[in-house]
Amino acid sequence: MWDIIAIDISGRHRIRDGYYLVCAAAALSVSADHIEKIKQVAILPRWLKGKEIKAPQLPDIVQLIEDTVAKLDYDGTLVTEKGDLYNQPLWVSESMFSGAFKYQESMAERRAIELAHHISLSARNLLLKELNIEAGQ
Numbered sequence: 001m002w003d004i005i006a007i008d009i010s011g012r013h014r015i016r017d018g019y020y021l022v023c024a025a026a027a028l029s030v031s032a033d034h035i036e037k038i039k040q041v042a043i044l045p046r047w048l049k050g051k052e053i054k055a056p057q058l059p060d061i062v063q064l065i066e067d068t069v070a071k072l073d074y075d076g077t078l079v080t081e082k083g084d085l086y087n088q089p090l091w092v093s094e095s096m097f098s099g100a101f102k103y104q105e106s107m108a109e110r111r112a113i114e115l116a117h118h119i120s121l122s123a124r125n126l127l128l129k130e131l132n133i134e135a136g137q
Helices: 058-069 090-096 107-131
Strands: 001-011 018-030 033-048 077-080 101-102
Touching: 001 033, 001 058, 001 107, 018 058, 018 107, 033 058, 033 107, 058 077, 077 090, 090 101
Parallel strands: 001 077, 077 101
Antiparallel strands: 001 018, 018 033
16 A cells, blocks of 8 residues: 545636636545545635636646645645646656655556545535635626
8 A cells, every 4th residue: 555645626717707726635545446545635725816817827736736735644645637737747747846746547546536526526616606606607
């Protein structure tokens, strides 16, 4: 088994006058093809607001991930899908994080990212509802 922190971000499409992003970080122990234990989960919402705001850029995404992971009391390799970091080569993405980083490779890592995706999407939908923000606006 090894320790990872699976990351997913929901909300990369424009609503109102900005982007309402929610990052989920799930700290897990995994084997080659299974999630063995979920240790901790953290979520962090972030508004990128303003009519002049463009789509989230790579530094915005990296900072959101770093801030979310900082809420965890857990060490592990950060794991994301390559597309979450705009398909950057691994060496570019690795150089931007303060800890160990990799793109998903194993079935367990894929499942862990799917778990983080369900958490980020559900949390974002709940927060949008609670904040009375329509996703289609």
